[in-house]
Amino acid sequence: MILLLSFSFRNTPQRIREYFAFENEDKERLLKSLCNDELIDEAAILNTCNRTEIYISTGNEKHTGSIINLILEKCEEIIGTDIENLRDYLIFYTGKNAVSHLYKVSAGLDSMLIGEDQILGQVKDTIEFARECNTAHIYLNTLFRDAITEAKKIKTETLISKSGVSTATLTLRAAKDVVDSFDGRSLLLIGASGKIGDIVLKNALSYDFSHIYVTKRRHNIDMSPKVTNRVSIIEYNDRYKYIEDADVIISATSGPHFTLTKDHIQDNIILGNKKVFIDLAVPCDIDERIRNLDNIYYYNMDDMKKFADENNEKKKMSIEKASFMVDEGVEKFLKWALFQENLKVFSDATESLEKEMARIGKKKTLEHLFYKIRDNGSLEALQSIIDIFSV
Structure with a gap:
């Protein structure tokens, strides 16, 4: 699961954001400190003049509250002070919402100035720095790579970055x-x-x-x-x-x-x-x-x-198209992640099918598989199978 904590211009005043303007040395300390905890597998920090966002990959979905508490504690250790009512300034996202947020940020859809170009370079720097700190691996690397690729496509195919881009x-x-x-x-x-x-x-x-x-x-x-x-x-x-x-x-x-x-x-x-x-x-x-x-x-x-705000008003049509492209990119990543998390299931299923084919033959094995999908899968799953084989 992807989880992120965001302190941005949307809900965090500048006097609070200033606490999170980490230098590279502090970012490295924070990243390594987070990944040393058993609840967190990967971490990256996006730090700009308008936001600080901490991205986490974790296999401990049931411990979201504990992970958020841990991140805030580690941040205050780096900052060197307890910030009063810190949670009032925090927005956190999990799962699909977290993935979607990064795609929007990368494309400039969540920026103060919609379509700004500078944020894409900052997103690239974020994942490169996390890799250098050895705190980003398969999930965050793939997430950031795909978000950056989709952002480039959006900037090419829409007018979102054509005026007032920074x-x-x-x-x-x-x-x-x-x-x-x-x-x-x-x-x-x-x-x-x-x-x-x-x-x-x-x-x-x-x-x-x-x-x-x-x-x-x-x-x-x-x-x-x-x-x-x-x-x-x-x-x-x-x-x-x-x-x-x-x-x-x-x-x-x-x-x-x-x-x-x-x-x-x-x-x-x-x-x-x-x-x-x-x-x-x-x-x-x-x-x-x-x-x-x-x-x-x-x-x-x-x-x-x-x-x-005036500049953003002029870009409404481009924003709609870009948002649609973001949704497509998010779905693609989520399918990849679901497949990645269930590699053993597919491996075991392949082995089981091979044994069944050896016992009763390919045709009957496939027929049994389709009947099993019909009887045990959802209506949407059955329709998906029909759509795939109807092409």
């Missing part, structure tokens, strides 16, 4: 709603060499910002001739020096501490000048208290949801 894309739309136009405006981007920051930078270059200032931690920023006249790479420690000149400030790092604090921001701007601060990090990069400053517009990942 939170990073919506970020600039949100900023533009405030400043009206980027013409003559400048952007400060903190964390441009991260995954989200890189997407924001590429999108920003398609707009008419007069100049873009970026901080970097790695030398992976495109600095081709067409870019160098518009982009300046600055030292992270100099970030506050550029806040006064910037109209839009976006931070998207993976660090555990604020990149921008309220006091330092106040010391480096002229109060009253209109500025947009957008925080794309979990945990937060920017001190939320700046919301109270005059003419300062602040958005974080929770705020971005309203900007995603």
Whole structure:
């Protein structure tokens, strides 16, 4: 059985999700700790800015409650604190619902922004990391592989990812709603060499910002001739020096501490000048208290949801088709899993049929088998057999 615990933007506020923004070292500890327990066979953790989901494969279906308790206890051990009313923020799925959820997540159907592309890469990273930790084997490997394959098919055959395909894309739309136009405006981007920051930078270059200032931690920023006249790479420690000149400030790092604090921001701007601060990090990069400053517009990942809703409304027909494809993929996986779990039954049945054929012949053996299906199987099972042989 597949079981999963989900803390996502749907029911978990950002202040709680921040606790579950595990670094790789903590994820590895948690995965191995879970799989060391006899109730859990396999485990994988999907960790993004909008969700943390823990996927489990177990043969102990009767102990679902104990497994959930165990997972929460292990999480709080890693976090280092007990979170008040933690279960209020939790959604858990089992069996078919768990499988269906992963398919929807992989295809971007459960994202804040329907059809976002980034989630598929994060799902791939999730199973690869679990394999490296030796906590993903036949069931989770097959589940994630099939979910990824179906997601690619959905993105190819529907329009679900054809517009507004990432939170990073919506970020600039949100900023533009405030400043009206980027013409003559400048952007400060903190964390441009991260995954989200890189997407924001590429999108920003398609707009008419007069100049873009970026901080970097790695030398992976495109600095081709067409870019160098518009982009300046600055030292992270100099970030506050550029806040006064910037109209839009976006931070998207993976660090555990604020990149921008309220006091330092106040010391480096002229109060009253209109500025947009957008925080794309979990945990937060920017001190939320700046919301109270005059003419300062602040958005974080929770705020971005309203900007995603309009985009999602336009995709209703694609969502319906994608949902149908998800259902087909889920059924295919569940049939594989049912067959896998009953290999011994089929092996024993084959051996029994071989002995019966040797005793009374092939024709009578098959006739007896069909009569047994008729007399002991469900109406649906009998119809399935008829359908198979009627093709």
